[in-house]
Each structure stands twice: as structure tokens, then as C-alpha cells.
Amino acid sequence: MKFPMDVGKDCARAWEIMPWTLQGSAPQAQDEWLTRHLVECESCRTEFAQQQRLRRAVALPPDIAVDADAGLRHLLARIDAPDIQETSPRSRTSWTMRALVAAVLVQALGIGVLGARLWSESQHPAYRTLSQPSLPAPQGAIHVVPDEAMKLADWNALLHSLRLRVVGGPNDVGAYTVVPAADTAAPDDTLRKLRAAHGIRLAEPVATAP
Amino acid sequence: MNDADIDADATDRMLLQRMSGGDRAALAVLYRSYHGRLVRFLSRLTRRADVIEEVINDCFWIAWQKASGFHGDSRVSTWIFGIAYRCGLKTLRQHGDEPVEDDGREDRMPSHDPGEDRELRDWLAKGLKHLSADQRVVVELVYGLGHTLEDVAVIMQCPVGTVKARLFHARVKLRNTLPALAGEPPLQKEKTP
Numbered sequence: 001m002k003f004p005m006d007v008g009k010d011c012a013r014a015w016e017i018m019p020w021t022l023q024g025s026a027p028q029a030q031d032e033w034l035t036r037h038l039v040e041c042e043s044c045r046t047e048f049a050q051q052q053r054l055r056r057a058v059a060l061p062p063d064i065a066v067d068a069d070a071g072l073r074h075l076l077a078r079i080d081a082p083d084i085q086e087t088s089p090r091s092r093t094s095w096t097m098r099a100l101v102a103a104v105l106v107q108a109l110g111i112g113v114l115g116a117r118l119w120s121e122s123q124h125p126a127y128r129t130l131s132q133p134s135l136p137a138p139q140g141a142i143h144v145v146p147d148e149a150m151k152l153a154d155w156n157a158l159l160h161s162l163r164l165r166v167v168g169g170p171n172d173v174g175a176y177t178v179v180p181a182a183d184t185a186a187p188d189d190t191l192r193k194l195r196a197a198h199g200i201r202l203a204e205p206v207a208t209a210p
Numbered sequence: 211m212n213d214a215d216i217d218a219d220a221t222d223r224m225l226l227q228r229m230s231g232g233d234r235a236a237l238a239v240l241y242r243s244y245h246g247r248l249v250r251f252l253s254r255l256t257r258r259a260d261v262i263e264e265v266i267n268d269c270f271w272i273a274w275q276k277a278s279g280f281h282g283d284s285r286v287s288t289w290i291f292g293i294a295y296r297c298g299l300k301t302l303r304q305h306g307d308e309p310v311e312d313d314g315r316e317d318r319m320p321s322h323d324p325g326e327d328r329e330l331r332d333w334l335a336k337g338l339k340h341l342s343a344d345q346r347v348v349v350e351l352v353y354g355l356g357h358t359l360e361d362v363a364v365i366m367q368c369p370v371g372t373v374k375a376r377l378f379h380a381r382v383k384l385r386n387t388l389p390a391l392a393g394e395p396p397l398q399k400e401k402t403p
């Protein structure tokens with residue numbers, strides 16, 4: 001038999017319903033109709049028995065041994081591999097990347113000496129660390145390292161509440177350079193609040209003395 | 211979807227959400243819970259254990275990166291099998307003419323099947339041999355994993371009509387190649403015009 005539909009309309013309908021009845025996903029009325037048809041149709045009974053057998057056979061556990069523990073170890077090693085392209089899950093980079101883009105935009109728009117200096121500073125990020133304040137930072141500048149898990153919204157809210165502005169960063173250790181608004185009275189107070197803020201790992205004043 | 215499916219999907223969603231925050235433990239739980247199903251699913255495309263592991267890890271690598279982009283348009287299982295299917299096809303293409311079908315490199319487990327299971331397995335293997343890769347995938351998704359036509363269409367990224375046609379042709383081929391149950395008369399042959 002090449003074409004199972006040639007045995008009649010009911011048999012064609014029965015043929016179509018079978019897999020879904022076996023799955024338990026066919027509407028009850030269809031199940032009942034199929035049961036009635038099977039009672040009176042030997043051909044469809046045979047087909048249904050074959051379908052049940054097919055389902056049992058396909059549902060047998062796989063006969064190929066693949067070690068889940070080993071596979072998982074390989075996957076985790078791949079995720080944690082020190083390859084920039086492959087180790088940037090969103091949690092670590094998404095908002096930091098956006099903040100970086102914002103900082104670069106600030107720098108690009110900042111006309112004047114400060115902007116130019118920060119721009120040149122950003123060209124050599126690999127040579128700078130927190131302990132090497134290699135260029136004159138603006139008055140009152142603070143290096144801040146937020147936690148990787150800190151949400152962008154929280155970071156923005158914190159900067160806003162302390163009236164701080166990002167003027168650079170992040171550098172290679174994830175530090176941003178922030179400066180207080182011109183009329184901020186107590187820099188020590190700002191520093192203390194930053195250090196106490198949730199999600200801030202480190203806040204250090206930038207040495208501005210010549 | 212029955213209640214068990216709904217519960218399983220809720221758990222999967224919770225795990226995906228934790229994964230989007232970088233939680234490796236959640237990834238491990240999801241990985242283990244899908245491993246057996248994915249091995250069997252992919253065993254319909256290749257018989258090589260190393261290729262199957264490669265595809266599963268590509269699949270979870272993508273799931274890890276895209277967990278935050280899952281908005282629940284489908285069940286998590288539909289989403290994961292869709293990724294696995296595409297990774298599987300891609301890997302098979304990359305392996306080009308390397309043997310990935312039944313052959314000497316087949317990584318079969320030493321069989322501890324009781325006689326009936328072994329017989330059933332051999333019976334199925336005889337039939338699947340005659341199907342295209344896409345037809346074998348549809349058979350596994352419908353009969354093995356219990357997906358609906360609509361789910362299979364999402365997984366294989368094709369119209370429901372295409373899934374219906376694949377399922378239809380797979381069944382006709384299986385019917386024509388698989389011996390009927392022992393003791394039953396070969397009805398199909400008698401009715402062949």
C-alpha cells in the first residue's frame with residue numbers, strides 16, 4: 001500500500017488522529033471517535049498497534065553512551081575560558097559596555113583640554129592601573145569600581161543622588177573616573193557615601209597633587 | 211500541555227532567568243535535565259557520541275548567551291530543541307563527508323536490553339534507515355518527545371503543513387518497510403492494488 005488514504009474517508013481520518021491520541025494530546029471527542037472506528041476496522045486496528053509499537057520503540061532510552069558530567073565540565077570550561085569573545089556573558093558586560101560607550105561619548109563630546117586628555121588616556125588602557133594615576137585628573141575626581149552584578153539603573157541612580165558625573169573608564173580593572181558637580185561642598189562626604197553604597201567595591205580619591 | 215508539562219516549563223523558565231544572571235548552577239541543572247532527551251533526539255541525526263556532545267554543548271552555549279532574550283513565546287523545551295536541531299544540522303554540515311551515519315564508528319552502548327527491548331530497537335532501526343534526516347527528526351519529536359505539530363513547526367522553523375507532510379511520508383515508509391507485529395497477517399500487502 002503506497003497511499004493509506006485510499007481505504008476510505010474514515011480510515012484517513014483515523015490515520016491522522018492516531019499519533020495525537022497516543023500522545024494524549026487529541027481532544028476527547030477524537031479519542032472516542034477513533035475507539036469506535038477501531039472496533040469496526042481491522043486495517044486501522046493493525047495500524048494503531050504498529051503506531052503503539054513505534055511509540056514504545058522511539059521512547060526507549062538512547063543506545064549511545066554520552067557522559068553528561070564530562071559534557072557539562074567541557075561546557076563550563078568553555079564558558080570560563082580566557083577568550084574575550086567567549087567569556088562575555090551579559091551579566092558581566094552588558095551594562096559595563098553601555099557605560100563604556102557612554103563614557104566614550106562623553107569624551108568625544110567634551111571639547112577642551114579635559115576631553116582631549118581623557119581621550120588620549122583611553123588609548124592606552126593596558127598600561128594603566130589604579131595605582132598609576134598617569135595624568136592629571138580633574139579636581140575632586142574619584143576612582144570607583146562597581147560590582148559586576150550592579151544594575152545599570154542602580155549605578156545611574158547612585159551617581160545622580162551624589163551628583164557625580166562619569167568622565168572616564170572603565171580601565172582595565174573596571175574603575176570609572178567620576179567627578180562631583182562644581183558646587184558639591186564636601187568631597188569627603190561624597191567619598192564616604194560612595195564607599196557605603198551597595199554594589200560599590202571600591203572608591204578612592206584620585207591623587208591630584210602635582 | 212498537561213499539568214506536569216506546565217510545572218516543568220515553569221521550572222525551566224526559572225532556571226533560564228537565573229542563567230541570564232550568570233548562574234552556573236542553574237545552567238548545570240538545565241543541562242542535566244535535558245541531556246538524556248537531547249542525546250536520543252540527536253542520535254536520530256548521528257550515531258557518534260563525540261558529535262552528539264559537541265552539538266549539546268553548542269546548544270547550551272547558545273542557551274547560556276541568549277537566556278535573557280527568551281521571552282516565553284514558546285515552551286522552554288521547544289526553544290531548546292529548536293536550538294539543538296539547528297546546531298545539529300550545522301555540525302553535520304561541518305563534518306561534511308565524515309561518517310556520521312550508521313557505520314563502524316558507531317558508539318553503541320553495550321546492550322543490557324532485555325530481549326523485547328533489543329528486538330524493538332532493531333525493528334525501529336530497520337525502519338528509520340529508510341527515512342530522511344528530517345523525517346527521523348519529526349518521528350522523534352512526535353513519538354519520542356511528544357511535541358505537537360505546532361511545536362515541531364517552531365523547532366524546525368517550517369510551516370505546519372511541511373511537518374504534516376514529513377510525518378505522513380515517514381509513516382508511509384515505516385509502514386511499508388517494517389514487518390507487522392508477529393502473528394498478524396501482512397494486511398498492507400493484501401490491500402495493495
Ligand SMILES: [Zn+2]
Pocket residue numbers: 010011012014037041042043044
Ligand atoms: Zn479504518
